[in-house]
Amino acid sequence: MEQQMADISKAEFEVLEVLWQQYPAAASDIVERLNKKKTWHEKTVKTLLNRLVKKQAVGFIKEQRRYLYSPLFEREHYTQAASKSLVERLFSGQLSPLVAGFAKNKKLERDDVEALKSLIDQWESEHD
Amino acid sequence: MEQQMADISKAEFEVLEVLWQQYPAAASDIVERLNKKKTWHEKTVKTLLNRLVKKQAVGFIKEQRRYLYSPLFEREHYTQAASKSLVERLFSGQLSPLVAGFAKNKKLERDDVEALKSLIDQWESEHD
DNA sequence: TCACTTTGATTACAACTGTAATCAACAACA
DNA sequence: TGTTGTTGATTACAGTTGTAATCAAAGTGA
Structure with missing residues (x-):
């Protein structure tokens, strides 16, 4: 889980952002919250959610027909890993x-x- | 040029790294310097150089049969842009x-x- | 001059990304 | 009960990336 975090793409990260804001959340809620800032098609968001689930960044429970999604690690966890990785690449860790x-x-x-x-x-x- | 810098991939960045160390440099030199750290096939390095040229990150002059490559912007310029971009994405610029x-x-x-x-x-x- | 080497250019190809559209299953309305 | 809408799953498709192999032109040694 520690390593996969790096493999979260920028678009996927934006989905995670609104999930961290409030979770668990249904796909429709996530779409709605995302579209305050961007204009992503509902289908696009679903795809990103699917990929996040495959990458074990997001989990869900079924609530009848739909899923309620939750992030599987904290935002801070991710930002620390991403920061560290950049600082290592660019400044040998300094x-x-x-x-x-x-x-x-x-x-x-x-x-x-x-x-x-x-x-x-x-x-x-x-x-x- | 300011914007394209962000589009330099990780592998491409490693090629730039050794170019910044010393330039102008022939492809063969670059391969040799890179292979102190990694084991990239010569063909791989040539591909990356080509892409860097297309992205206007690297230029060259012909010296007979071969090219002598040089970076087209400073390392610090790139690191500042990359840092800024990360900090914006993760911490709204703070x-x-x-x-x-x-x-x-x-x-x-x-x-x-x-x-x-x-x-x-x-x-x-x-x-x- | 001919085969071989070197060099950049072009092509390859799978995985990942951004951005959706289509499909299948179920629910809800008429 | 048949039609329509919603939801996740599957498929699509072009662009990027990592990692090379192939091609064509030029130089080199025999």
Whole structure:
């Protein structure tokens, strides 16, 4: 399960996103929630759900005619794996070059900086 | 060119990596350098080079029978775009949740923390 | 000059993706 | 009860990707 997570495609991830918002959910609900942002045909969403089930990212229980779907791992679990994988590929596992890139790019906002500072304080209070 | 960068596949990126190490370079050199780490068939590497040329990520000049290839943008340019794209997809553009994930995961090393601190100092000295 | 080598170009082919359409089973309405 | 709509399952189909093999042109050694 740890490895398959990487194999979730972008479209599949968007389906997972709305599932994490609220689950269990029927396909029709998922379609409806998705279409606040995108315009995917119902059939498309069903296909993506099917693929997610095959990939063991989503499970379901039957409620009569229809299924109620649920994600099989937490969003945070996925984001951590995806982040780690990117940082490994691009920066041999070092996080700071990524942050440096953001800083250089003016992509770093004051809120981010404040959040980073408390993360660092926290980290330092935990490590010696 | 800014957008196409995202469309560089993982295998293609590895070819770019060794090109950035040193260029211009002939296909044979690239194959040789790549095979310090992997075992890709020469034909495979040629295919990837071709695709990179089509995607305008790599250019070349002819030197008689063979080509000398060069990357058409900097590594940092690519890593910044890829980082930004991931952070947007996973954290709506906010960097700190990514760092928080690393911290939670024990993936944050002392070196990283020190680097982050100087980045923050730097940022703060530049902003008001 | 002829067979062989090297190089880029073209073609191959299966798996994965995005984006659906069709099918089969059941439910609901007329 | 026959028709229609809904739901998941199966099939479709082109584009991308990983991983090469084949082809054609040019250079090389005998």
